[in-house]
Amino acid sequence: MNTLFNYLIFPGFLFTSIAGLALNWIDRKLTARIQWRVGPPWYQPLFDVLKLFGKEITIPKEGKDTLFLIAPFFSLGAIVFASTLLLLPNFISSSGFAGDLIVILYLFMIPGISTILGGASSANPLASLGVSREIKLMISYELPLVLAIFTPVIKTSGIITIDGLLKYQLTNGIMLKNPSCIIAFLVAIICIQAKLGSVPFDQSEAETEIMAGAYIEYSGLPLAIFKLSKMMLTFIAPILLITVFLNGFRFDNLLATITSLIKYLILFFIYILIKLTNPRLRIDQTVKFFWSYVTVFALIGVVLALLGV
Amino acid sequence: MNTKILTKSLWLFHCSVGSCNNCDIELLDCLTPRYDVERFGMLLVGSIRHADVIAVTGAMNIKSAERMKKIYEQAPKPCLVVACGTCACSQGIFKGSYSMPTPLDEILPVNLYIPGCPPRPEAIIAGIVNLINRLNRPPKKKRLEAKI
Numbered sequence: 001m002n003t004l005f006n007y008l009i010f011p012g013f014l015f016t017s018i019a020g021l022a023l024n025w026i027d028r029k030l031t032a033r034i035q036w037r038v039g040p041p042w043y044q045p046l047f048d049v050l051k052l053f054g055k056e057i058t059i060p061k062e063g064k065d066t067l068f069l070i071a072p073f074f075s076l077g078a079i080v081f082a083s084t085l086l087l088l089p090n091f092i093s094s095s096g097f098a099g100d101l102i103v104i105l106y107l108f109m110i111p112g113i114s115t116i117l118g119g120a121s122s123a124n125p126l127a128s129l130g131v132s133r134e135i136k137l138m139i140s141y142e143l144p145l146v147l148a149i150f151t152p153v154i155k156t157s158g159i160i161t162i163d164g165l166l167k168y169q170l171t172n173g174i175m176l177k178n179p180s181c182i183i184a185f186l187v188a189i190i191c192i193q194a195k196l197g198s199v200p201f202d203q204s205e206a207e208t209e210i211m212a213g214a215y216i217e218y219s220g221l222p223l224a225i226f227k228l229s230k231m232m233l234t235f236i237a238p239i240l241l242i243t244v245f246l247n248g249f250r251f252d253n254l255l256a257t258i259t260s261l262i263k264y265l266i267l268f269f270i271y272i273l274i275k276l277t278n279p280r281l282r283i284d285q286t287v288k289f290f291w292s293y294v295t296v297f298a299l300i301g302v303v304l305a306l307l308g309v
Numbered sequence: 310m311n312t313k314i315l316t317k318s319l320w321l322f323h324c325s326v327g328s329c330n331n332c333d334i335e336l337l338d339c340l341t342p343r344y345d346v347e348r349f350g351m352l353l354v355g356s357i358r359h360a361d362v363i364a365v366t367g368a369m370n371i372k373s374a375e376r377m378k379k380i381y382e383q384a385p386k387p388c389l390v391v392a393c394g395t396c397a398c399s400q401g402i403f404k405g406s407y408s409m410p411t412p413l414d415e416i417l418p419v420n421l422y423i424p425g426c427p428p429r430p431e432a433i434i435a436g437i438v439n440l441i442n443r444l445n446r447p448p449k450k451k452r453l454e455a456k457i
Contacts, residue, residue, distance in 0.1 A: 028347070037345040044350050047317040051361070054311065056385035058358055211355030219358040219385040 011087035013080045020231035021045045023268070027234070030272055045231065052224035060217050064121040068217075071118030072225035078110030079232045086239060089163040090249045096163045101153070104162075104240065105146060108195065111233055112138045115204070118226075119214025130213025133283050134204035137194060140290035141201075145191035147298035151184035152244050154305040166248045174247040180304035185245045187298045189267075192237045193274055194290070196230075200278040201286055238267040315361060315387060316441040318350040322360030322384070326377050326413075328367025331427035332394035336364055338430040346434060349441075362389045362437075365417075368396035368403040371410055381417050389420045389440070393433065398422045 006012055024045040032039025059065045082104050089096040112134060119131040152175045153160055156168050165175075175181045194201040205213035212218075215226060242249045242263050249264065251257045281289065325333055339346045340353055354360055357380055369377060381390070392413050395401040403409050413419060423436040 032345070032347060035342055037342045038348040039345075040347050040350055044318065047314055047350065051314050051318045054314065055361075055387070058383070058385050207355045212359065215359075216356040217358055223359065 006088060007080060007084050011091060012084040016080065016083040016087075016232045016235060017228055020228065020233075020235040021049070023235045024231045026268075027272060030269075031276060034272075034276055049224045049228055052219075052227070053221055055220040057220035057222065058217070060122050060124065063123040063217065067117055067121040069222055071114045071121070072218075072222045072229065074117070075111040075114040075229040076225050076232075078107045078114070079229045079236065082107035083232065083236045086162065086236060086243060087249070089161075089166060090239075090243060091251070093167075094163055096161050099160055100162055101149070101160055101165070101244075105149060108233075108237075108240070109138070109142065111229055112195070115214045115226075118218070118222075119216075122214075122217035124217050126210045127214050127216045129210050130204045130206075130216070134214060136283050136287055137197075137201060137204055140287045141191045141194040141294075144187050144290060144294045144298040145195065147295070147302055148184040148188040148191060149240070149244055151180055151298075151301045151305045154302060155180060155308075162243055165244060166250075169247045175245045178305075179309050180301045181245060183297055183301035183304065185241065187294055187301065188241055188245070189270060189274075190294055191290075192241065193271065194286070196234055196237060196271070198271070199275040200281050202280060203283045203286065206280060238264060238271065241267060312444045316444050318352075319361045319389075319437070319441075320352050320354045320359055321362045321364055322354055322357050324363050324365050324377065324380060326365055326367045326369045326373040326397075328394065328396060332366035332397070335427040335430055336366065336393060336433060339433055344430045344434060346437075349438070351437070357383050358385060360384050360388060362391055364391045364393050365397045365413055366393045368400045368406075368409055369411070369413055369416075370408045374410055374416060377413070378416055390417050391421045391423065391437070391440070392419050393423050394428055395424050395426045398424050401426065 008014065022045075025040065025042055028044065029039040057069075059068060085096065085100050085104050085107070089100075116131050116134050116138075119127040119134070152165060155175070155178055156165065159165055159168055169175055176185055197204060205215060210216075215223060218226060239249050242260070246263050247259075249260050251260065323333065323336055337353075338344060339351075351362075357363075363381065363384060365377065367373075381388070390413075392398045396403060397413050400406075400409055400412050414422075421436055421440045423433055425432050428436075
C-alpha cells in the first residue's frame, strides 16, 4: 500500500507531473521574458495537456498501431519509476537498494528508446529521419553521461546506492569540491541538455527542418503522454545531478529547503541559458562534439577519480 | 470537448495554398516579441496532427484544392479553419481565373474570415480573439434568459 502510494502519488506520478507542469511554465515564461515577450499564463502547460486529452487520436494506416500507441506509456512509466527511485532516498533516509543508481540510469534511457519505437512505427519519412537522429544522439551522449555519473562512485571507492552517496556527502562535504567531480559535473550538464533534447541538441524534433520529428504522426492522448513525460524528465534530470554531485535535494529543515531550491534554480537557469544562447548543431557535429571533447573530458574525470583527486 | 479548454491553447498550423507570401509573413509577425500570441496560448506547430487551427493563406488553385482537402481530413477533430487574407476569403483579384476552381469556403467549413491584403498582425489577433469569444459564448436561448 505504501509502495503504491509512493509510485502513484508522492513522489511518483502525481507529484512529478505537477512539478513538471509548473517547471514547464517557468521554462516558457523565462524564455519569453529573455526574448522580451510576455509569455503564457501559469495554467498554459496544464491546458495544453488537457486539450490534447480531448482531441481525436489518429493512427497512421501503414504503421504498427499497437506499438505506436504503447510507446508513450513506456516513456511515462519509466519516468515514474525513475523519479520515485531518485526522490525517495532524498526525502526518506535509508530507502532504496544496492545499485539503484544503475537502475535509474537505465530507466532514464527508456524515454529516448520509446521515442525511437513510436517514431519508427508511425511509417512517416520525416519521423524516420527524426528516429535516426535520435539514435545517433543517444549513442553519442550515453557513454559520457554514464562515465560522468560514475566518477563520484569511483571517487567514493564504490558506493553505488543513492542513499550511500547522500550519506557520504553529509559527512565529507559536497562532491563538487573534488577536481575530478567538477569535470564530471560539467560533462553531465552538457549530456543532460542532450538527453532533454533541448536546443543545441534538438535535431531529433527540429521544428524548422523535420516538423516534429518522431512525434509527427502523434495526436491527442499519446502526444499528451509524450509531452507530459518530457516535462517530468525536465523536472527530474537536474535532481539526478543535485543528488550525485551537490549534496542532495532534501527538505528536512529550513536551511536545507532553501539551499535545495537555490541549487535547483541555478541548474535550471543554466539549462535555459544554454538553450537560448545556442543555435542547433547538425547531427554529425553533435556526434563529433560528444565523442571527441566530451568523452575525453569524462575519461579525464574518471582517471583523476581513480588517482584519488 | 470543452471549448473553454480548446480555446485556451490553440495550436496553429500554417498552410499556404498559393499565396504571394505577404499573408505568411504577417502571420509569422504575430509570433514575434512585438505581438507575441503565446500569451494567449497559441503556438505554431509543424505537423498537421498537432493542429487545432488551420490558418489558410492564398487563393486556392486546381492543384492545391485537393491537397487542402486532404490536409483538413488529416487534422484531428475538433479543428478550426481560418481564412487569412482577401485571397483566402474570396479569391481576391484572382476571381474568375482559369486555374482557380472554387473559393476556400465552398470545400471547407471556414470558422473565421480575416480580410486584408495582407491583414495586419493586429487584425489577425483581433480576429482570433473574436473567434475565441464566439466559441465561449453561451447558446442564444440562455443569453435571452439572462437578459430578462
